[in-house]
Amino acid sequence: MADSGTIIRLLVEKFPSQVEAIELNPKQTAVQIDPRIVVAFFEFIKTHPDLKMAYLSSISGVDMTTNIDIVYFLSSIEYKHKLTVRTKVNRKGGKIDTISTVIKGANWFEREIWELFGVEFLGHPNLTQFLLPDDWDEGPPMLRDWTGRNFVKMPEIGG
Amino acid sequence: MGIISRVPVIAEKIPGGAIVATSLEKILNLSRASSMWYLLFGTACCAIEMMCTGASRYDFDRFGMFFRASPRQADLMFVAGTITYKMAPRVKRLYEQMAEPRYVIAMGGCACNGGPFYYDSYAVLKGVDLIIPVDVYLPGCPPRPESLMEACIKLQEKIKREKLQDWSSDKRG
Numbered sequence: 001m002a003d004s005g006t007i008i009r010l011l012v013e014k015f016p017s018q019v020e021a022i023e024l025n026p027k028q029t030a031v032q033i034d035p036r037i038v039v040a041f042f043e044f045i046k047t048h049p050d051l052k053m054a055y056l057s058s059i060s061g062v063d064m065t066t067n068i069d070i071v072y073f074l075s076s077i078e079y080k081h082k083l084t085v086r087t088k089v090n091r092k093g094g095k096i097d098t099i100s101t102v103i104k105g106a107n108w109f110e111r112e113i114w115e116l117f118g119v120e121f122l123g124h125p126n127l128t129q130f131l132l133p134d135d136w137d138e139g140p141p142m143l144r145d146w147t148g149r150n151f152v153k154m155p156e157i158g159g
Numbered sequence: 160m161g162i163i164s165r166v167p168v169i170a171e172k173i174p175g176g177a178i179v180a181t182s183l184e185k186i187l188n189l190s191r192a193s194s195m196w197y198l199l200f201g202t203a204c205c206a207i208e209m210m211c212t213g214a215s216r217y218d219f220d221r222f223g224m225f226f227r228a229s230p231r232q233a234d235l236m237f238v239a240g241t242i243t244y245k246m247a248p249r250v251k252r253l254y255e256q257m258a259e260p261r262y263v264i265a266m267g268g269c270a271c272n273g274g275p276f277y278y279d280s281y282a283v284l285k286g287v288d289l290i291i292p293v294d295v296y297l298p299g300c301p302p303r304p305e306s307l308m309e310a311c312i313k314l315q316e317k318i319k320r321e322k323l324q325d326w327s328s329d330k331r332g
Contacts, residue, residue: 133244133245138281141282150285152279153278
């Protein structure tokens with residue numbers, strides 16, 4: 001099992017200007033990466049003999065109001081260490097390369113983020129709707145400024 | 160109608176009587192109220208309480224209530240849980256597949272009016288009464304088994320009050 005210092009050192013050596021450490025907690029090491037290198041980055045951490053981060057727990061989308069963060073949660077079955085990878089895409093019409101070519105389990109997570117946040121995953125094998133109702137026409141609903149036909153905003157309390 | 164409505168009261172007082180004179184309305188209402196078979200259908204945490212009510216500790220069987228896994232055999236539907244816009248057409252279809260007379264108990268806050276998901280939700284239907292008629296509203300998040308049994312007793316009272324001339328499908332959903 002590699003500690004967070006070792007993981008970060010390996011990553012920064014390989015991608016010196018595109019990777020930045022943002023959390024050194026040994027249970028939740030986190031790095032911020034350049035969205036243009038995702039495929040090479042995941043290929044590297046999956047195949048490197050000291051990392052072997054092949055298990056993708058989840059991919060999250062976060063609407064940060066200025067941009068959308070895509071957060072990848074990975075771990076290694078073999079070494080029992082974890083890594084969180086954050087990357088930023090544009091809020092409107094955001095595009096990022098798919099990692100489902102490297103890690104197959106990313107397929108459905110990416111479809112979900114495409115559906116709920118409107119981020120397009122370039123090269124995804126099957127980017128079609130599957131969670132929202134079939135006749136959905138109101139756009140990606142998880143954006144913070146989204147409103148729809150049956151949407152009721154929480155009223156301000158106090159003030 | 161005065162004598163008809165008094166007859167069962169007289170007849171039921173006969174001790175050990177093998178023949179009971181009563182009105183058709185009363186005997187049908189009693190049969191319906193005493194064997195409400197409910198649809199085994201739950202979409203969220205309320206279904207856990209419903210299962211608990213059906214199990215041995217609270218024992219729905221003593222009301223003559225059993226779960227049925229097919230809407231064709233069910234008289235009663237508990238809408239037990241959150242109904243999303245994607246689920247709503249399926250709930251409506253299940254209700255339409257039930258044979259008449261059919262009854263609905265909206266169990267829990269989500270089924271009554273959207274409950275905790277009323278605000279800021281893109282997916283949750285704001286009350287199941289928007290798609291199907293509801294007989295008893297049962298608030299709670301989720302309601303305890305005692306509350307569910309109370310709702311069933313209320314529904315039994317409602318069924319026992321039904322009139323023969325109201326038994327047409329256009330009056331009763």
